[in-house]
Amino acid sequence: MISDQKEYNNLMDYVNTALHELPKQQKSVVLLRDFEGYDYRSIGKIMDMTESQVKVNIHRARKKIKAYISKLELMML
Amino acid sequence: MRLNDENYEWIMVELLEGNLSKKDELLVMEQIEEDEFFFKQWKLFKHTEIQADILVNFPDKENLLKPLVQSPRRIVPFYGIAASIIFGILVVIFWPSKLSEKELVQLAQPPDYQSVKTLATENNEVIQEVENITQETSLKHNHMVDLSDSMEEIVFTKPAEKTNERIPVIEDSTERNDKIVNVFRDKFLVMDHPDAPDTSVVQQMINWDKLSKNELPLEPKIGEKLIAFVTNRPIRRIGDKTTNIVHKMKNPNLKIQPTFEGRNSTLDIHFESDGYVAMANFQPFKNKN
Numbered sequence: 001m002i003s004d005q006k007e008y009n010n011l012m013d014y015v016n017t018a019l020h021e022l023p024k025q026q027k028s029v030v031l032l033r034d035f036e037g038y039d040y041r042s043i044g045k046i047m048d049m050t051e052s053q054v055k056v057n058i059h060r061a062r063k064k065i066k067a068y069i070s071k072l073e074l075m076m077l
Numbered sequence: 078m079r080l081n082d083e084n085y086e087w088i089m090v091e092l093l094e095g096n097l098s099k100k101d102e103l104l105v106m107e108q109i110e111e112d113e114f115f116f117k118q119w120k121l122f123k124h125t126e127i128q129a130d131i132l133v134n135f136p137d138k139e140n141l142l143k144p145l146v147q148s149p150r151r152i153v154p155f156y157g158i159a160a161s162i163i164f165g166i167l168v169v170i171f172w173p174s175k176l177s178e179k180e181l182v183q184l185a186q187p188p189d190y191q192s193v194k195t196l197a198t199e200n201n202e203v204i205q206e207v208e209n210i211t212q213e214t215s216l217k218h219n220h221m222v223d224l225s226d227s228m229e230e231i232v233f234t235k236p237a238e239k240t241n242e243r244i245p246v247i248e249d250s251t252e253r254n255d256k257i258v259n260v261f262r263d264k265f266l267v268m269d270h271p272d273a274p275d276t277s278v279v280q281q282m283i284n285w286d287k288l289s290k291n292e293l294p295l296e297p298k299i300g301e302k303l304i305a306f307v308t309n310r311p312i313r314r315i316g317d318k319t320t321n322i323v324h325k326m327k328n329p330n331l332k333i334q335p336t337f338e339g340r341n342s343t344l345d346i347h348f349e350s351d352g353y354v355a356m357a358n359f360q361p362f363k364n365k366n
Contacts, residue, residue, distance in 0.1 A: 011124055019127060033094075034127035059090045065125040066118075 011069070018068035026061035029054055080108045080115055089115075089122045 019027055025047070032043045040051040047054065078101050080088060091097050092105050109115045135141075332347040346357045 012128070015124060015127060018125075030127055035129045055094075058094065059087065062090050062093065062122060062125040063086055066121045069124055070121050 014069055014072050015065060018065040021068065022061050022064060026057045026064070029057040030061045030065075033058055078104055080105065080112070085115055085118060086122075089119055092119075093122055093126060 019030065022030070028047060029043055032038045032046060038046070040054045043049070043054045044051050049057070078088065078097075088097075088105055089109075092102060097105065109119045330347075330349040332345070334345040334347070336343045336345070343358055348355045
């Protein structure tokens with residue numbers, strides 16, 4: 001249980017590290033989406049983007065984070 | 078919706094974002110559970126979702142929001158329109174209306190003078206009325222001013238020099254005024270009295286066509302001080318009475334001031350004798366341009 005929590009904390013650290021590696025626009029979009037829970041339209045108003053641009057940025061950000069996490073897992077293995 | 082190597086990332090992100098329908102979600106989840114590769118990739122995508130630390134709270138976070146910038150209300154045009162309306166109303170209310178002749182006479186006349194007011198009708202007939210402003214003057218000379226046609230009567234209180242001269246009537250209407258003025262100026266002493274008012278108290282319009290071609294009769298009355306000179310008759314009567322008055326006055330002061338500037342030329346006549354004054358202002362050339 002403790003190891004799972006520790007693993008989870010490590011994972012969150014990775015994710016946060018990966019988040020800071022993102023371009024500013026992608027990072028802001030992901031934070032607004034996950035932390036604040038805004039929908040695409042609200043994020044678009046805040047970021048002055050269209051909904052499609054928000055969606056594309058979120059996709060690209062998640063793929064980069066996923067790639068970062070998978071790279072770390074490979075290194076840990 | 079089938080997962081393959083090219084579209085699984087897009088579909089998994091859509092699933093993670095909750096953009097798929099329930100039917101598609103179930104279909105995609107079945108495929109993920111059946112395939113180990115897709116399952117592993119899905120697990121990684123699940124970790125890309127950022128989760129906020131529950132322990133970290135930001136109370137009063139609403140205060141950090143940038144206040145909405147409201148477009149400034151167009152106050153200036155509103156007040157400008159209101160001020161313009163008010164100014165227009167004030168102009169309409171306080172605009173100096175054209176004073177009637179009666180008001181002009183009242184403003185112009187000295188309080189101690191007995192004044193004569195004349196109003197001209199459309200027929201150029203002179204309608205006159207006399208106001209006895211100084212009640213003491215009227216009582217002193219036992220003279221009640223009549224407002225009828227008999228206002229041309231002249232009241233004298235002291236004898237004056239008698240004369241039988243006659244003033245010829247000038248034939249040409251355009252030259253008549255100048256010649257009459259010259260006659261008055263030559264025959265009578267023209268003086269500028271310091272107390273004489275500048276403005277006339279009589280507005281009178283003369284119909285020159287009604288003038289008689291006869292000579293002006295001179296029938297001087299052994300009279301008294303002049304206290305009033307009024308007439309509703311044409312210029313012949315005016316000249317007649319004026320001549321009588323001047324000849325009967327003791328130490329008469331006569332001032333004739335023609336003014337030919339502007340459209341309406343005027344002829345101001347001012348008499349004074351022992352403190353009693355009669356004034357007349359003629360506009361003989363009105364409508365004669």
